[in-house]
Amino acid sequence: MTSQESYTQEERLLSALAHAAVLTGAIAPVVGVIIYLTRKEKSAYAAGQGLQAAVYQLLGLLAMIVVWSCWGFFYTLTFIPLIRYPDQYQDAPPPIFWVGMASMIIPFIVMGLWGLYGLYGALRVWQGADFRYALVGRLVNEKLM
DSSP: OOTTSOOOHHHHHHHHHHHHGGGGGGGHHHHHHHHHHHHTTTOHHHHHHHHHHHHHHHHHHHHHHHHHHHHHHHHHHTTHHHHHOGGGGSSSOOHHHHHHHHTTHHHHHHHHHHHHHHHHHHHHHHTTOOOOOTTHHHHIIIIIO
């Protein structure tokens, strides 16, 4: 489909809801799948946007698990000096501990950017554009539809 086509308000609303579901966390992919399954016979646009949003959000959940797991692993390593030399750090933890704490901002930044991109997709489809996520949009169109 091209961005020149006009879509009904219902198609645009359902598509926007699929993308905006990124704010709901773990149930986000379910919203996209439901829209895909209920609209695939009626609206290729809404179904495609729903499926694309579901794949994007599922990948986002997996990315968050990886990012938070990596942060947790490296943060746990900051406790080694505390465990190994407890007498040296009775008053304050070692500086590496604070670096580990400060690095917690990285997963939050990734989550924020992922969510903002999903909301951007919601805005674009609400405006009637044929939005495609980088990489994910092409994969969904070529492989799954």
